[in-house]
Amino acid sequence: MYAPVGLDEVESRLYEVLLAECVEYYVRIVRSLPVFEERAAGELLLRVRPRWRPRWRASRNACRTVRCSLFAVRCSHRTVRTRTRRSVVRAWNWSAGTLAAVAWARARPDIDGRRIGLWGASQAGWVMPKVAARDAGLRFVIAVAPAIDWQRQGRYNLLAELRRDGASDEERAAALHRRETTLRLLRSGASVEEYRDAMRNAEGSRNREASGSDEGMTADRWQFIAKNYTSDASADLRAMRGTPVLLVLGGHDTNVDIAETERTYRAILPPGTLEVRKFPDATHSLVRHDIERSETALTLTALFAPRALFADGVLTGQRRFLERL
Structure with a gap:
């Protein structure tokens, strides 16, 4: 260049x-x-x-x-x-x-x-x-x-994006709940199918931190997070x-x-x-x-x-x- x-x-x-x-x-x-x-x-x-x-x-x-x-x-x-x-x-x-x-x-x-x-x-x-x-x-x-x-950075990023987007208290609580659910699944060694089932059953806003998009979680992406979230x-x-x-x-x-x-x-x-x-x-x-x-x-x-x-x-x-x- x-x-x-x-x-x-x-x-x-x-x-x-x-x-x-x-x-x-x-x-x-x-x-x-x-x-x-x-x-x-x-x-x-x-x-x-x-x-x-x-x-x-x-x-x-x-x-x-x-x-x-x-x-x-x-x-x-x-x-x-x-x-x-x-x-x-x-x-x-x-x-x-x-x-x-x-x-x-x-x-x-x-x-x-x-x-x-x-x-x-x-x-x-x-x-x-x-x-x-x-x-x-x-x-x-x-x-x-x-x-x-990784985990503190993820929480900071999630909260910063919620503030930027003007999320309500209810949306903030739902997003944090989904984040804690994701971490619990990672700690237990859950599969991506178990993650998808949990997210489908969860209420509130989409998981901004783990999926990174509205398209959902791929198996490879889940493996990547599982290997690096600590x-x-x-x-x-x-x-x-x-x-x-x-x-x-x-x-x-x-x-x-x-x-x-x-x-x-x-x-x-x-x-x-x-x-x-x-x-x-x-x-x-x-x-x-x-x-x-x-x-x-x-x-x-x-x-x-x-x-x-x-x-x-x-x-x-x-x-x-x-x-x-």
């Missing part, structure tokens, strides 16, 4: 990483359209970057890496195509895949193996500390809105051995409790290894809150002025962090 004129090398590469996230978001939007989705997705990619291709690809786990003056590893979830959407449905060992990508990068003669780090967001908060704890050679970790505890990054954060960390948080994050995340990172990581940057006007994805609230504004800005998507200082803060390493 081509960065705007006037950026230095590090900032240009960071721009490319963030813009790649936007491209994936565009494709998800286009694929939700009823017709011409494949052609539209291709045309959209070409408008954002002619001859768009991943710069590097490592292993079957689809761990993709983006070369910078420092080398950052970014991994995406494995997805499969269903009849109506693309969804994360298969759990895979993210940390092992990331370690494999790092090893692949170190083996390349055109990459300085001493200057490799991790950049990740949201659920990567459960992956990067585990990887950094096992690989002391990583030069840095940039953690964007990372989650700490995730907690605290132990892996303690096992990290002095890797410099930049924690990036948005003030309008409805997915992750940024207060808990900041409190946990500060309590566990040595002060000399942790830098925290907060952007009050940013959402979970670091997009400006006023833009993300409007799907039209979000799409048009992403297409015609992509750098304006991000809250002021997002790129600069990461560039300065990298320059000091």
Whole structure:
């Protein structure tokens, strides 16, 4: 992808990483359209970057890496195509895949193996500390809105969405009851059929947290949740051995409790290894809150002025962090 004129090398590469996230978001939007989705997705990619291709690809786990003056590893979830959407449905060992990508990068003669780090967001908060704890050679970790505890994060997200949508007290109580029912079923090792029966019999609002959509729970998605619902990054954060960390948080994050995340990172990581940057006007994805609230504004800005998507200082803060390493 081509960065705007006037950026230095590090900032240009960071721009490319963030813009790649936007491209994936565009494709998800286009694929939700009823017709011409494949052609539209291709045309959209070409408008954002002619001859768009991943710069590097490592292993079957689809761990993709983006070369910078420092080398950052970014991994995406494995997805499969269903009849109506693309969804994360298969759990895979993210940390092992990331370690494999790092090893692949170190083996390349055109990459300085001493200057490799991790950049990740949201659920990567459960992956990067585990990887950094096992690989002391990583030069840095940039953690964007990372989650700490799966269950606390899920409850926070559920309540934040209920507040955003103006849910009534009755709807809130029903949603929390469904959440507790889901957790009880997970703890008992219930099957997806038992989950579906319980949800059909439950009263109140739909299960926003577990299903993620009105389409209901698939067997693979249920397996994914069952394998990961006890995730907690605290132990892996303690096992990290002095890797410099930049924690990036948005003030309008409805997915992750940024207060808990900041409190946990500060309590566990040595002060000399942790830098925290907060952007009050940013959402979970670091997009400006006023833009993300409007799907039209979000799409048009992403297409015609992509750098304006991000809250002021997002790129600069990461560039300065990298320059000091």
